[in-house]
Amino acid sequence: MKRNTIVIGITLFILATFAWAGWANWMYRKQSAERALASASHADLIPAAGDVPQQGSPLMGKPAPEFTLPDLSGKNVSLSSFKGKPLLINFWATWCGPCKLETPWLIELQNEYGPKGLQIVGISTEGDDLKADDKEGWAHDKAAIAKFVKDEHMQYPVLIDGDSLASEYGGLDAMPTSVYVNAEGKVVAVQLGITSKDDMAANIEKALGAGQ
């Protein structure tokens, strides 16, 4: 009888312990979920370049990933064709307001720094991941890109299908994204989002300065 009382006592103690542990665990998970939900509903796309050390980009200090992309006439253009030139590779999209805003700055910067060797290359990155055989989709994209290029008087080279470079160039999840490359072909700055023309000029100076 005494032994049974002990076993029942232990059982009740274990039950009480698990009840308490279960409640504590439920409370902890509830609070964690609320914190995670609050964090998820607070959208921070990617901090602007001025807010974050640029060393944060995995591209920094590495050779710019090689690419070959078509321009609007269908001619393939490779990164290697700009070998020895400081570059500003600007990923943009036709639907992107900040991209449209910074385009006049890019034109001015090309005019200002072109004589010093800078070459700006625009790469349209529409984010629609078109398949190669989607003729209608490509025709629609090309028409929109051509209209944008004409309306904005973009005189620097513009390539299409930046989506195909997403994995090599750090995801390209949001537009605009600018990658600054020095004459040795190494990435010296990465700018995520629009900041100011002065910020872009400062990054261009870095690209021009290295290797001299």
Place this chain on the structure above:
Amino acid sequence: MMARTSRRMLLMVLTIAWGMALCQEPLSTQRRQSLLKTESVEYLYPEQVTVHAGKASPVALHFRIRQNLHINSHKPRADYLIPTVFSIPESSGVRLAEATYPEGTDFMLPAAPDEKLSVYTGEFAIEAKIVAPQGNHLVEAKLRYQACDENECLPPKTITVPIDVIGK
């Protein structure tokens, strides 16, 4: 006899406790994964509507945009911007007769304080008029939008808006 019952009870309690411990971690992981998949725009309600069969019936569809983001309104002020558009696929059996969108609010990017954009932020509702035949219809409507924050933009996106439409 009593001792054997007590031992069985103890064994049962321990088995249940072990089972509970195994169940807890997967639940937590599932919740986290669903949070990571959060879209820029979330459909709130209604999940189910009952309408008069064959007649255009009004339904208010409520959405929420993630904090710090905005999406273009249905009538953005520039051609190149992608408008927010609600649609119902023809194959669903339910027809969208009309959709009335809210007015956009003015929004200025810090880089262009003089240029007003027409956007939605926070929560908004689209007043849809739908025509459904008699019966139950699980409609996978679509909302196409393009979201930005103050400095950069995400690619255009189309989300599914699941509504259980009952025509009576």
